[in-house]
Amino acid sequence: MTGFDRATERRPDGAAFIIAAILAALGALLIWQGRAIPDKGGYAGIGSGEAPLFVGLCLWALALTHVWKGLRHGAMGVPRQNPVPILFIIGGLALQLALLHVLGFSIASGLLFACTAAAFGKRNFAISLPAGIGFALAIYGVFDQLLKLNLPAGFLETLIFGG
Amino acid sequence: MTTFDFLLQGLGTALDPMILLYALIGVTLGTAVGVLPGIGPALTVALLLPVTYGLDPAGSLIMFAGIYYGGMYGGSTTSILLNTPGESASIVTALEGNKMARAGRGGPALATAAIGSFVAGLLATLALAFLAPHIVKLALVFGPREYFALMVLAFVTVSAAFGESTMKGLTSLFVGLALAIVGIDGLTGQARLSFGVPQLLDGIEVTTLAVAMFAVGEALFVAAQGAGLQDKVHAIKGSVAMTREDWSRSWRPWLRGTAIGFPIGAMPAGGADIASFLSYGTEKRFAKHPEEFGHGAIEGVAGPEAANNAAAAGTLVPLLTLGLPTTATAAIMLAGFQQFGLQPGPLLFATAPQLVWGLIASLLIANIMLLVLNLPLIRLWVKLLTIPRPWLYAGILLFATLGTIGVNPSPVELSMLMIFGVMGYAMRLHGYPIAPVVVGLILGPMAEAQLRRALAISQGDWSTLVSTPLAAGLLAVALAALVIPPILRWRGKGAVLKQIAGDED
Numbered sequence: 001m002t003g004f005d006r007a008t009e010r011r012p013d014g015a016a017f018i019i020a021a022i023l024a025a026l027g028a029l030l031i032w033q034g035r036a037i038p039d040k041g042g043y044a045g046i047g048s049g050e051a052p053l054f055v056g057l058c059l060w061a062l063a064l065t066h067v068w069k070g071l072r073h074g075a076m077g078v079p080r081q082n083p084v085p086i087l088f089i090i091g092g093l094a095l096q097l098a099l100l101h102v103l104g105f106s107i108a109s110g111l112l113f114a115c116t117a118a119a120f121g122k123r124n125f126a127i128s129l130p131a132g133i134g135f136a137l138a139i140y141g142v143f144d145q146l147l148k149l150n151l152p153a154g155f156l157e158t159l160i161f162g163g
Numbered sequence: 164m165t166t167f168d169f170l171l172q173g174l175g176t177a178l179d180p181m182i183l184l185y186a187l188i189g190v191t192l193g194t195a196v197g198v199l200p201g202i203g204p205a206l207t208v209a210l211l212l213p214v215t216y217g218l219d220p221a222g223s224l225i226m227f228a229g230i231y232y233g234g235m236y237g238g239s240t241t242s243i244l245l246n247t248p249g250e251s252a253s254i255v256t257a258l259e260g261n262k263m264a265r266a267g268r269g270g271p272a273l274a275t276a277a278i279g280s281f282v283a284g285l286l287a288t289l290a291l292a293f294l295a296p297h298i299v300k301l302a303l304v305f306g307p308r309e310y311f312a313l314m315v316l317a318f319v320t321v322s323a324a325f326g327e328s329t330m331k332g333l334t335s336l337f338v339g340l341a342l343a344i345v346g347i348d349g350l351t352g353q354a355r356l357s358f359g360v361p362q363l364l365d366g367i368e369v370t371t372l373a374v375a376m377f378a379v380g381e382a383l384f385v386a387a388q389g390a391g392l393q394d395k396v397h398a399i400k401g402s403v404a405m406t407r408e409d410w411s412r413s414w415r416p417w418l419r420g421t422a423i424g425f426p427i428g429a430m431p432a433g434g435a436d437i438a439s440f441l442s443y444g445t446e447k448r449f450a451k452h453p454e455e456f457g458h459g460a461i462e463g464v465a466g467p468e469a470a471n472n473a474a475a476a477g478t479l480v481p482l483l484t485l486g487l488p489t490t491a492t493a494a495i496m497l498a499g500f501q502q503f504g505l506q507p508g509p510l511l512f513a514t515a516p517q518l519v520w521g522l523i524a525s526l527l528i529a530n531i532m533l534l535v536l537n538l539p540l541i542r543l544w545v546k547l548l549t550i551p552r553p554w555l556y557a558g559i560l561l562f563a564t565l566g567t568i569g570v571n572p573s574p575v576e577l578s579m580l581m582i583f584g585v586m587g588y589a590m591r592l593h594g595y596p597i598a599p600v601v602v603g604l605i606l607g608p609m610a611e612a613q614l615r616r617a618l619a620i621s622q623g624d625w626s627t628l629v630s631t632p633l634a635a636g637l638l639a640v641a642l643a644a645l646v647i648p649p650i651l652r653w654r655g656k657g658a659v660l661k662q663i664a665g666d667e668d
Contacts, residue, residue, distance in 0.1 A: 015593055030341055033356050044615045045623030048353035051611045055340045062334050069330065078592050085386035090581065096564060097577040112564060113557040119386040120553035139565060148217050149569040
């Protein structure tokens with residue numbers, strides 16, 4: 001949605017082997033789980049276990065294709081990635097996950113808001129954190145109070161909107 | 164009763180003030196997300212699904228369809244003024260539209276896009292209304308094997324037929340299919356891949372996956388490119404009115420775009436992005452001034468914009484009549500239907516005609532609303548483009564998690580959001596398409612059920628799958644769509660396929 005050239009110039013090489021390994025692992029998991037299902041299939045001849053088996057085998061085939069392509073094509077590389085913003089966003093999501101039930105929706109989500117803003121260059125938490133908490137409180141008000149969505153409440157929500 | 168009577172009845176439903184309000188909210192939101200880079204209609208519908216649990220089903224579905232239509236309108240604005248497509252179906256619009264904006268002709272470009280979208284939306288919605296009852300009749304002879312063949316075709320066209328690489332498309336698809344297996348098997352009640360985690364027994368929520376891949380993945384991707392440069396917005400100079408020459412050069416591309424877009428959307432042959440690309444090629448061929456292409460030819464805006472709206476309406480044909488989603492947005496809309504206990508398909512036309520025809524009639528009204536929103540009020544939408552990136556993405560992520568927390572505030576669900584978000588980022592980084600994952604997740608269990616039903620009917624005889632001409636034909640088309648593109652690429656003709664990579668909407 002954002003870049004024109006996103007899918008144009010890259011082709012995994014070293015990455016192809018890592019992707020192949022992930023696909024093979026996922027495939028192996030599916031095959032193992034599919035075979036573990038004690039199911040004879042009834043009239044159809046195929047039961048609950050066959051679909052995971054089939055998808056697992058296809059993932060293995062794709063893993064082998066990745067290896068083959070990775071060997072044939074040289075390194076093209078992906079554009080340089082900046083790891084700091086990624087850590088900010090993932091950290092924000094993790095903080096929200098950890099604090100959601102402790103501090104309530106607004107504070108936890110405000111933290112996520114501030115971390116995401118930081119990832120995009122607004123590092124001044126003294127502004128972004130209150131802004132995020134205020135925004136999240138407004139959302140809480142609309143969605144929990146008006147639209148009856150059940151959002152986890154903390155002390156802040158109880159204080160403002162009542163129990 | 165004829166289609167016309169049904170449509171009049173539908174208009175009765177659609178003119179209900181509450182329904183009008185839902186439609187208005189839908190098209191307004193749709194235009195907004197279309198304009199904003201970074202969020203598309205698929206994501207917006209996914210975000211709104213949990214919010215609409217308690218609301219009126221008809222109204223909510225009309226709102227979703229309004230978002231889809233609105234996204235197609237709004238996307239052109241970003242393409243023209245920013246050279247950054249607001250959603251994937253507007254990529255082609257940026258080619259000519261942005262050149263026009265640079266030449267100070269942004270106004271007419273926006274006008275031809277909006278009016279073209281209106282013409283196409285109106286015609287294609289009428290085509291949907293008149294075509295749907297016939298397909299419903301046809302669908303009544305469909306058995307499990309035909310449905311299975313149709314789904315295989317949808318899998319292939321969504322993942323492998325277009326785009327950079329068949330391997331990457333299929334990889335995305337099979338990852339989606341693998342995720343689809345998690346949970347309780349609908350036919351036997353057998354738990355699969357749940358590893359004793361109770362939250363996994365329900366399977367992976369389509370909304371969680373879609374929100375994670377589209378919102379979190381996109382935010383990670385954009386952030387990781389570093390230095391969030393704010394792109395330059397071209398101000399609209401002068402009036403948005405089109406000259407007589409603009410009109411005479413636009414009306415034929417509008418109609419041609421509609422004629423191209425609607426069938427492409429209606430067949431399981433990919434989404435609006437493919438339609439808009441084909442329309443662009445056609446206009447280039449038919450143009451009186453082909454030398455203007457690449458320097459701001461109005462035909463290159465009018466045609467593709469009409470085509471992508473017509474395709475959006477076309478996508479509703481298989482969705483409503485067969486329950487078959489062919490794009491990510493349609494897949495999430497299907498989840499929306501299911502949320503209200505409705506299964507789109509031939510039966511829906513019999514059991515809930517007010518809803519179906521109300522929906523179709525609302526789309527006609529939504530088109531008129533969109534024309535008003537997008538022509539006189541266009542300057543308002545352009546203001547949206549000036550929101551600084553940090554606040555925009557912070558807001559998007561806040562809403563993204565809100566949807567998941569609203570459905571199920573469990574750590575498992577939020578962890579999945581994070582994991583799939585990282586997966587979406589990695590897939591974007593390496594050029595793997597996102598839409599096949601979503602379509603695989605929602606269509607996978609349906610395809611498996613149809614296959615097992617077909618085989619149960621035939622007592623395990625696999626030849627039943629090709630024993631009717633229709634099923635065999637559909638499978639043959641699917642096979643062709645799978646095999647021909649790699650051959651074309653191998654023979655060095657892959658550039659065209661690569662450009663019509665179906666991405667997400």
